[in-house]
Amino acid sequence: MxxxxxxxxxxxxxxxxxxxxxxxxxxxxxxxxxxxxxxxxxxxxxxxxxxxxxxxxxxxxxxxxxxxxxxxxxxxxxxxxxxxxxxxxxxxxxxxxxxxxxxxxxxxxxxxxxxxxxxxxxxxxxxxxxxxxRHCTVLPGVRPYIPKRQRLATSVETVGPKNPAEQVPGNKTRESQILSDVSETVKLYLAHKPEAAGIPRRLLMSLAGHEGPVNTVQWCPVPHLSHLLLSASMDKTFKVWDGAESGRCLRVYTCHSGAVRDACWTPCGRHLLTGSFDNTAVITDVETGQQIVKLDNQFKVMCAVLHPSNPDVFLCGGYSSVVKAWDSRSCKMVKVYKSAIQQTLDILFLRGGVDFIISSDCVSRDSADRTLIAWDYQTTAKVSNQIYHERYTCPSLALHPLEESFVAQTNGNYIAVFSSQQPYRMNKRRRYEGHKVEGYAVQCEFSQDGTILASGSATGSAHFYDYHNARMLQTLHAHSQPCLCVSQHPVLPATAATCDWAGEIKMAIKSSRMSLLNRTIIHSRRD
Structure with missing residues (x-):
């Protein structure tokens, strides 16, 4: 007890x-x-x-x-x-x-x-x-906590293996070699005297990748980089392609939240100027894809062009009665050109950059006295608005590379010729007919020597004219949808790129040039 x-x-x-x-x-x-x-x-x-x-x-x-x-x-x-x-x-x-x-x-x-x-x-x-x-028991379906520093270190280490196809030796990505690679085909023609411009007669390849209409295509103006082809599309992107040989898309740029209406190269070939329906104009680095300058115009941008004497200055026009001039170095608007119009369709600097021409949608009942307007760049004063008197709008303009003249694509289904010196008279005895415009923004362009004028058509064909006698030299049936732009290569003879409303880009080439290209590709692969 x-x-x-x-x-x-x-x-x-x-x-x-x-x-x-x-x-x-x-x-x-x-x-x-x-x-x-x-x-x-x-x-x-x-x-x-x-x-x-x-x-x-x-x-x-x-x-x-x-x-x-x-x-x-x-x-x-x-x-x-x-x-x-x-x-x-x-x-x-x-x-x-x-x-x-x-x-x-x-x-x-x-x-x-x-x-x-x-x-x-x-x-x-x-x-x-x-x-x-402490000993922690992790329940099934519960993700344990990982410190932020460890997560960041893991993410940095796993960036490379995600895209192994884009990596190249030397810790350089494929995009960093866009401006360092030179096409073997272009090298053959750089060593010789430029030949006379030829006419492409056959389609070489098709470049598919855009999901919307392609508004414009343009070759790089730098000769040793002229194999690079720029395209701007309504799918909110613009791309750079290897248009001379492989046809591969080298880079996709997604700097805009709206349709990209216009795009062009800078003279150095390292930057791109684009205008979009998101009201912005952007200068982008070709290799890195980073935005260097982004400016808000407060209207949908239809056209953006660089000043020929001062590439740091560019003009923007669009759904507005004004045209704005911007300085990319200070990101400030330096000049404003205002007129009684509703929309600017295209802008063209004349030789020297002293004057420029704008094309508008303003058409009166009896005459189109404000369809083409000439401006003084420095004083922002109108030089002339009595240039084109017919009742058709002009969706695009092009300057002759050698002579003192420019052309205007009209909705009258012809191309008109004007003098690039005051009083900017139109040549009534010469016009280029045979293609259709029908309200599309069909562009026209000269060859490097100025002997051939190319134009797209609403029928899907690409048309090539003799500039001096206005005779049609070739009609190339390239697309089933309206062909909006034809860009002739600055180095390769008889080579052109076309784009259409369906988002397709095609390469046209002469038969003899195509055989030479095939031989070049075979030799380069053997080496």
Whole structure:
């Protein structure tokens, strides 16, 4: 029978708890209990536990044993619940307060405990342990937290393997070699005297990739980079292609949130100027694709042209009664040209950049006195608005490379010729007919020597005229949709690129030139 504890002296609660703790620790260290064994708890008084024995189970923690022993001791001593909680907390802090020391059972009186090292005991956050070293159980479907610094390091390391096809030796991407690669076909003609412009008679290849109408195509003006072809589309993108040999798209530029209406190369061939329906004009680096300058015109941009003497200045026109001149170095508007028109269709600088011509949609009932307007660039004054007197709008303009003249594509299904010197008279005895415009923005362009004038057509054909006698030399059936632009190559003879309303680009070439191109490609592959 167990004896009761007699409280002879009035001890404090803390002292009694310490004594209970010592007795409990001693009982755990012995490892086993006998039936007649007595435990001293208070003031040399003895308490005999219930007649049962047990052995430490390695699968159970010390806290569980402590709880069982405390319950039996408390039940025999009739302690209140507050003393029980204090006893358990004090026991835990005493045995497991030091996280650095290994938790083990000491040797006692010649007997070795059956459990030398305790299993892992979960700790509360803030008990002095490092949270990163805690044992965490990840539930299925739950993603563990990854520090931001580690996420950034991982993302930087995995950028390269995502696009292995675009990588080249030397840690340079394929885009960085757009301006360093030179076409072997172009090299053959750079070493010789430029030949007379020829007429393409056969289609070489088709370049598909745009998802909307292609408004314009233009070859790079730099001779050794003239294999690069620029295209601008209504699908909000503009691209650079290898148009001389492979026909591969070298880079896609997505700088605009609206349709790209016009695009052109800078004279150095390293930058691109584009105008879009998102009201912006952007200068983009060809290799990196980064925006160098982005300017808001506050109207939809229909045309954007560079000043011939100062490429840092360019003009923008569109759905507005004004034409704005911007300086790309300061990103400021330097001049404004305002007239009583609703829309500017095209802008053409005359030789030297002193004057420029704009084409508008303003047509009166009896005459089109404001269809073509000449402006003085410096003074922003109108030079003349009595240039074209017929009631047709002119969607595009082109300057002759050698002579003092320019042409205007008209919705009267012909091309008119004008003098580029004041008073800008029209040549009524010469016009280029045979193609259709029908309201499309069909463009026209001269060859490098000025002998051939090319034009697209609403019927999908590309037309080539003799400039001096206005005779049609060739009609190339290139597209099933309206052909909007025909661009003749500046170096390769009898080579042209065309684009249509369906988003397709095609390369046209002369038969003899095509055989030479095939031989060049074969030799380059063998090397």
């Amino acid at each position: 167990s004896s009761l504890v007699a409280y002879e002296d009035s001890e404090s609660e803390d002292e009694s708890i310490d004594q209970v703790e010592e007795g409990t620790s001693a009982s755990v260290q012995t490892g086993s209990y006998e039936q007649n064994q007595e435990v001293v708890l208070y003031n040399n008084s003895k308490v005999t536990p219930s007649p049962q024995s047990f052995t430490l189970d390695p699968d159970r923690t010390v806290l569980e044993y402590h709880g069982n022993i405390s319950d039996r001791s408390i039940s025999s001593l009739h302690l209140n619940s507050q003393q029980q909680n204090c006893s358990i907390r004090t026991t835990q802090d005493k045995h497991f307060g030091d996280p650095a020391a290994p938790v083990s059972l000491p040797r006692t009186q010649g007997k070795t405990s059956s459990l030398q090292t305790l299993p892992h005991i979960p700790q509360r956050f803030g008990d002095g342990l490092n949270p990163a070293k």
